[in-house]
Amino acid sequence: MATVKISLSFVSLSPSSSTQSKLSPSFIPNAAPSPAKLRFDGKCLRAKPMVHRASRSGGFTCSASSSPTTLPSALLFDCDGVLVDTEKDGHRISFNDTFKERELDVTWDVDLYGELLKIGGGKERMTAYFNKVGWPEKAPKDEAERKEFIAGLHKQKTELFMVLIEKKLLPLRPGVAKLVDQALTNGVKVAVCSTSNEKAVSAIVSCLLGPERAEKIKIFAGDVVPKKKPDPAIYNLAAETLGVDPSKCVVVEDSAIGLAAAKAAGMTCIVTKSGYTADEDFENADAVFDCIGDPPEERFDLAFCGSLLQKHHEIAKAMKRFFKPIEKEGSTAAKKPCLSPEKREGDGDGVEEEKNQKEPSKFVTWNANSFLLRVKNDWSQFSKFITDFDPDVIAVQEVRMPAAGGKGKPKNPEELSDDTKVLREEKQILTRALSSPPFGNYRVWWSLADSKYAGTALLMKKCFKPKKVYFNLDKLASKHEPDGRVILAEFETFRLLNTYSPNNGWKDEENSFQRRRKWDKRIVEFLNKTSDKPLIWCGDLNVSHEEIDVSHPEFFATAKLNGYVPPNKEDCGQPGFTQSERVRFGATMKEGRLVDAYRYLHKEQDMESGFSWSGNPIGKYRGKRMRIDYFLVSEQLKDRIVSCKMHGRGIELEGFYGSDHCPVTLELSKPSLETEQNQVSN
Numbered sequence: 001m002a003t004v005k006i007s008l009s010f011v012s013l014s015p016s017s018s019t020q021s022k023l024s025p026s027f028i029p030n031a032a033p034s035p036a037k038l039r040f041d042g043k044c045l046r047a048k049p050m051v052h053r054a055s056r057s058g059g060f061t062c063s064a065s066s067s068p069t070t071l072p073s074a075l076l077f078d079c080d081g082v083l084v085d086t087e088k089d090g091h092r093i094s095f096n097d098t099f100k101e102r103e104l105d106v107t108w109d110v111d112l113y114g115e116l117l118k119i120g121g122g123k124e125r126m127t128a129y130f131n132k133v134g135w136p137e138k139a140p141k142d143e144a145e146r147k148e149f150i151a152g153l154h155k156q157k158t159e160l161f162m163v164l165i166e167k168k169l170l171p172l173r174p175g176v177a178k179l180v181d182q183a184l185t186n187g188v189k190v191a192v193c194s195t196s197n198e199k200a201v202s203a204i205v206s207c208l209l210g211p212e213r214a215e216k217i218k219i220f221a222g223d224v225v226p227k228k229k230p231d232p233a234i235y236n237l238a239a240e241t242l243g244v245d246p247s248k249c250v251v252v253e254d255s256a257i258g259l260a261a262a263k264a265a266g267m268t269c270i271v272t273k274s275g276y277t278a279d280e281d282f283e284n285a286d287a288v289f290d291c292i293g294d295p296p297e298e299r300f301d302l303a304f305c306g307s308l309l310q311k312h313h314e315i316a317k318a319m320k321r322f323f324k325p326i327e328k329e330g331s332t333a334a335k336k337p338c339l340s341p342e343k344r345e346g347d348g349d350g351v352e353e354e355k356n357q358k359e360p361s362k363f364v365t366w367n368a369n370s371f372l373l374r375v376k377n378d379w380s381q382f383s384k385f386i387t388d389f390d391p392d393v394i395a396v397q398e399v400r401m402p403a404a405g406g407k408g409k410p411k412n413p414e415e416l417s418d419d420t421k422v423l424r425e426e427k428q429i430l431t432r433a434l435s436s437p438p439f440g441n442y443r444v445w446w447s448l449a450d451s452k453y454a455g456t457a458l459l460m461k462k463c464f465k466p467k468k469v470y471f472n473l474d475k476l477a478s479k480h481e482p483d484g485r486v487i488l489a490e491f492e493t494f495r496l497l498n499t500y501s502p503n504n505g506w507k508d509e510e511n512s513f514q515r516r517r518k519w520d521k522r523i524v525e526f527l528n529k530t531s532d533k534p535l536i537w538c539g540d541l542n543v544s545h546e547e548i549d550v551s552h553p554e555f556f557a558t559a560k561l562n563g564y565v566p567p568n569k570e571d572c573g574q575p576g577f578t579q580s581e582r583v584r585f586g587a588t589m590k591e592g593r594l595v596d597a598y599r600y601l602h603k604e605q606d607m608e609s610g611f612s613w614s615g616n617p618i619g620k621y622r623g624k625r626m627r628i629d630y631f632l633v634s635e636q637l638k639d640r641i642v643s644c645k646m647h648g649r650g651i652e653l654e655g656f657y658g659s660d661h662c663p664v665t666l667e668l669s670k671p672s673l674e675t676e677q678n679q680v681s682n
Contacts, residue, residue: 070310071302073244075183076235076267077176079194079201079221081254081274084170084208086161087117088275091196094161095122098153104136114276119618120195120228120257123154128618143620158197165203172208173272175292175299179252180209182302184216189242191218193234193251198222218242230260235267247312247422250305252292256280264373266422268308270300312421359491360392360464361668365498365538365629367397367613367661371457372426375433378658385647385657387438389665392461394442395487397500397540399455401426403448403484413448413471413480434459447471447484454483456500456539466491473526493671494637495530499539504575506561513571513580516542520584527592534634537594540661541630543585544577545596548605549627553577556626576628589632597631597644597666609649613661623651631666640668 080086092113099106108116108129119125127150130139139149164170183190194201198221206214218241225233239246251262254274262269263284271277271285272292282288286308293299364386368374374382386394402423404415418424434444442459449455460466466489471480475488489496502519505512527535547553559574566572570579589596602610612629615621631644648655648662656662 071186071306072188072250072309073248074189074242076238076249076251077192078253078258079192079196079204082252082272083176084172084204085274086170090161090164090170094157097160098157117276123150124618126150126153158200161200162203165207173291174294178294179292180213191220191238193238194221195228196221230257232261232265235262235265247420259285361670362391363393363666364391364663365395366663367540367659369398369659370400371396374658375429379433382657392464394459395498395538396457399457400452401448401455402451411450413484414446445469445487447480447487449483454485454500456484456487456498458487458498473522494534494536497535497537501542503542504581508566524588524591534636537632540628542576542628543581544626544628545582545585550577551611551625555624576626593635594632595635595638597633597641600638600641601644609646612646612664614653617652629661629664642667642669
């Protein structure tokens with residue numbers, strides 16, 4: 001049997017140390033100094049400064065100086081590499097035995113498997129590998145059948161792996177049982193959150209930690225969430241199920257993708273390096289060790305976890321003093337940084353602005369798929385794009401930041417929340433990013449949901465003064481569309497509408513087909529009520545109008561969710577490409593006398609750069625792309641269209657800046673004096 005030994009270049013899922021925005025202690029009043037370098041038994045480790053006591057063996061234990069006033073509400077462990085160092089001599093061996101039994105002529109050596117571990121999930125790992133080097137001859141050709149083929153391989157691999165665990169051939173890592181016991185004794189909830197198969201994780205917990213502990217430990221594993229790490233879904237689910245505040249959870253991870261997931265969920269994260277992850281970047285971790293450790297070589301304990309939370313609490317209090325509410329005009333109080341434009345007293349109808357001096361003509365729209373993650377991981381590249389294009393307006397969708405207002409208090413969708421330690425830190429990160437070049441030259445309007453979902457933002461160069469800014473389709477003061485889906489800016493000669501249109505979903509339910517139909521109806525009503533001025537409508541409109549707007553029409557037209565077929569044929573297919581949606585979209589454009597700016601200039605399909613959304617490079621949506629982000633302009637403006645471009649290329653998401661959507665730009669020529677006068681008079 002041949003051994004496949006090949007260097008693979010997979011897209012890194014770990015945070016980028018060169019582009020990630022980090023908290024600067026010098027920026028925070030009374031903050032702790034920079035992280036200190038500590039040495040434990042000859043291993044260079046990093047932790048926030050704490051009180052350390054020497055162990056009898058000459059090593060050190062990180063702990064609080066006394067019994068901590070703060071304990072975690074929950075202690076969440078990753079499984080592989082944290083509870084047990086399973087990867088090299090456990091999962092890898094089981095994968096190879098499975099390949100051998102299936103006669104696939106494939107072997108994953110130690111180095112190759114280390115590269116594959118950058119991908120979360122065993123099924124996803126195999127799929128990515130076969131997509132890269134080619135599928136075995138015994139694998140089916142159909143994508144749906146390939147998915148079943150991978151599932152079968154993974155099931156067989158899990159069974160082989162469980163044999164290793166049941167025979168206790170792989171021991172617990174040092175200190176795991178001790179830390180679990182400390183947590184359970186002190187009433188701290190314990191859970192294991194892993195991308196591995198649930199049966200395998202349960203076997204590890206039950207066999208190696210023992211049934212008495214196992215019955216007290218909650219397990220979240222496998223396909224319990226739709227997205228694997230580095231997505232925070234599994235940690236969000238754990239916090240919600242356990243009924244705990246994410247900011248009061250401490251996670252123990254061993255990998256960069258696990259660290260990214262924990263931090264994205266707003267949790268404190270300690271890294272215990274494992275064999276495969278020793279050289280990964282853990283700069284964003286709260287502490288880094290080689291293991292948890294048992295006495296007399298204990299590295300840290302539950303008290304240390306509590307002291308990390310206490311330190312975060314102290315920093316949060318300092319930040320709260322820094323971020324105070326903006327005082328109303330006329331107040332003598334000093335004003336602090338604020339991301340949202342100040343409202344003036346007497347505003348009763350949107351945000352009133354001074355009379356126009358000029359109007360914007362260069363625009364960008366982008367679904368960021370979490371503005372915070374883009375700032376942390378992809379900001380330098382996106383900043384360069386903005387610097388090069390130099391837009392007057394940047395319309396953003398899927399901000400995914402919650403509106404201000406704590407529990408029991410009214411929400412303010414125009415302000416970023418800073419109600420918890422984590423949210424204050426995240427607000428600071430965004431503040432600093434949007435205060436730095438080139439974004440410091442822009443004003444920002446937010447329309448936010450109650451949670452980290454949906455939401456829109458509008459960034460506009462300060463030299464442009466909209467007459468009014470609304471946050472709903474009804475043009476009512478102080479009202480926001482549900483989930484923050486609308487920002488409407490009115491200028492002297494046109495209106496600019498930024499929307500994140502709701503996804504159609506797969507079923508005829510309230511939050512799927514019915515919600516989208518209601519939205520489309522309201523859009524038509526809005527267009528009829530605002531026909532007095534030309535409109536520029538941009539954003540993620542979540543629909544592909546024609547077959548030319550998708551890469552694989554047959555695939556999208558026949559797509560199903562778990563085999564479900566809607567009762568009406570026109571509702572069948574991929575959300576965004578059902579016949580019903582496409583017909584309504586065409587009718588909306590006709591009713592509003594709107595022109596698709598991109599298609600107006602680009603009549604032919606461009607398979608390289610003609611789509612704004614691209615499926616995950618791993619899985620059945622690899623290479624599947626749609627054009628669902630638009631600039632629609634009134635017919636009166638079509639002769640002013642200079643360019644409309646999509647800036648993403650290929651199926652590897654080049655130019656997407658970390659999102660699954662690429663930026664789309666529109667440039668209009670300057671209006672003639674006669675045109676301006678006609679539009680104003682009309």
